[in-house]
Amino acid sequence: MTEKAPSDRTRVKRIPGRGVYDCETIYEILDEGLVCHVGFAHDDQPYVIPTGYARDGDNLIIHGSSASRMMRELSGGINVCVTVTHLDALVLARSAFHHSMNYRSVVILGRATLIEDDAPKTEAMRLLVEHLIPGRWEGCRGPNDIEMKATTILTVPLDEASAKVRIGPPSEEDEDYALTHWAGQIPLPVVPGIPVPDPELSEGIAVPEYVKKYGRRR
Amino acid sequence: MTEKAPSDRTRVKRIPGRGVYDCETIYEILDEGLVCHVGFAHDDQPYVIPTGYARDGDNLIIHGSSASRMMRELSGGINVCVTVTHLDALVLARSAFHHSMNYRSVVILGRATLIEDDAPKTEAMRLLVEHLIPGRWEGCRGPNDIEMKATTILTVPLDEASAKVRIGPPSEEDEDYALTHWAGQIPLPVVPGIPVPDPELSEGIAVPEYVKKYGRRR
Numbered sequence: 001m002t003e004k005a006p007s008d009r010t011r012v013k014r015i016p017g018r019g020v021y022d023c024e025t026i027y028e029i030l031d032e033g034l035v036c037h038v039g040f041a042h043d044d045q046p047y048v049i050p051t052g053y054a055r056d057g058d059n060l061i062i063h064g065s066s067a068s069r070m071m072r073e074l075s076g077g078i079n080v081c082v083t084v085t086h087l088d089a090l091v092l093a094r095s096a097f098h099h100s101m102n103y104r105s106v107v108i109l110g111r112a113t114l115i116e117d118d119a120p121k122t123e124a125m126r127l128l129v130e131h132l133i134p135g136r137w138e139g140c141r142g143p144n145d146i147e148m149k150a151t152t153i154l155t156v157p158l159d160e161a162s163a164k165v166r167i168g169p170p171s172e173e174d175e176d177y178a179l180t181h182w183a184g185q186i187p188l189p190v191v192p193g194i195p196v197p198d199p200e201l202s203e204g205i206a207v208p209e210y211v212k213k214y215g216r217r218r
Numbered sequence: 219m220t221e222k223a224p225s226d227r228t229r230v231k232r233i234p235g236r237g238v239y240d241c242e243t244i245y246e247i248l249d250e251g252l253v254c255h256v257g258f259a260h261d262d263q264p265y266v267i268p269t270g271y272a273r274d275g276d277n278l279i280i281h282g283s284s285a286s287r288m289m290r291e292l293s294g295g296i297n298v299c300v301t302v303t304h305l306d307a308l309v310l311a312r313s314a315f316h317h318s319m320n321y322r323s324v325v326i327l328g329r330a331t332l333i334e335d336d337a338p339k340t341e342a343m344r345l346l347v348e349h350l351i352p353g354r355w356e357g358c359r360g361p362n363d364i365e366m367k368a369t370t371i372l373t374v375p376l377d378e379a380s381a382k383v384r385i386g387p388p389s390e391e392d393e394d395y396a397l398t399h400w401a402g403q404i405p406l407p408v409v410p411g412i413p414v415p416d417p418e419l420s421e422g423i424a425v426p427e428y429v430k431k432y433g434r435r436r
Binding site: 009034035037038039040041044045046047048049050052079080081082083085087089090092093094095096097099101103105107109125126128129132133136137139140141142143144147150151169170172176177178179180181182183184185186187188189190191192193194195196197198199200201202205206207208211214 | 227252253255256257258259262263264265266267268270297298299300301303305307308310311312313314315317319321323325327343344346347350351354355357358359360361362365368369387388390394395396397398399400401402403404405406407408409410411412413414415416417418419420423424425426429432
């Protein structure tokens with residue numbers, strides 16, 4: 001893996017110390033996430049829509065209904081921005097001003113390409129299911145022709161991607177360390193709960209291991 | 219509270235059953251969230267940037283460094299989209315196609331207004347801190363003149379906001395209920411962890427109750 005050379009557009013401008021560009025960091029953030037926020041503009045109005053995704057090497061895959069406006073717009077090759085964000089902790093500083101959040105985010109700029117051929121489209125659907133729940137593709141019924149037609153798959157290259165990360169304790173003004181306010185972090189992990197079986201589930205179907213052991217950190 | 223009349227732009231198009239427009243739902247989703255994704259376009263390129271926010275009645279408040287490009291762009295009154303998303307659960311269907319996520323999201327379209335006067339600006343900063351951690355404003359040092367100048371506060375009206383919610387078990391094709399694949403939900407709650415004191419914290423400063431009891435659901 002090579003280091004991503006950020007373009008002028010993706011270089012993190014405000015706090016350069018928080019900009020991280022190596023592929024490994026970008027891939028880790030993307031692989032841990034479940035929801036991306038897709039931004040596109042139509043008639044000078046931006047829209048930001050949450051949706052699922054997966055990573056296929058150096059491309060992001062997004063999918064949606066073939067009837068959705070967003071997928072139609074994006075299929076046309078307009079500029080898009082896809083952002084994935086993990087909120088890790090609240091950061092409580094002694095001063096209101098320095099309150100912050102620990103987070104990891106990736107911002108991708110580019111244009112989407114429609115995947116039309118059956119074989120790569122099926123592979124993309126496999127990656128989308130495996131991204132959600134590793135091991136699940138073999139544990140469910142694959143898509144039929146009608147479902148394939150009803151699904152639009154797009155890829156966005158990760159050529160122009162940047163990561164931004166904040167970790168650690170609050171940053172304070174020197175004179176504020178003497179204040180008696182509590183300061184520190186409140187971690188905000190996502191903790192998978194006990195699986196809830198479908199009320200229609202037939203008796204005797206056990207919870208699979210990949211569901212029992214479900215977690216996001218790889 | 220009245221019902222939000224969705225504009226043509228915010229009406230949920232794809233799955234009308236998932237569109238929810240009442241104020242209460244929109245407010246609840248916004249009040250529980252911590253990070254919004256702000257979308258704006260510059261030179262025909264959309265950008266989607268995660269940031270903190272708060273709600274002040276029928277307005278969303280966002281803030282940032284006065285030196286940030288995003289805040290400067292938005293201050294000019296360009297069209298903006300602000301989206302808040304909660305991912306609640308993975309939904310495992312018997313078919314790959316019907317895999318889904320339970321989520322609650324709000325999409326706001328509008329234009330931002332700069333808050334310049336000291337009194338409303340300080341009030342907005344109070345709301346931002348109280349949105350993060352209720353009770354915290356009285357437990358930290360308020361902003362001084364330099365910090366006020368370094369902060370840009372914008373409001374976006376909630377006039378054109380819509381919510382979209384998916385809850386419940388998988389939706390399957392009728393014939394798939396007979397399959398022997400496990401189906402159900404994996405809940406993905408955010409569970410606040412044990413507070414981590416700042417390494418520089420002076421001895422004898424107790425963890426405040428509002429930190430010990432921290433949670434998002436109101």
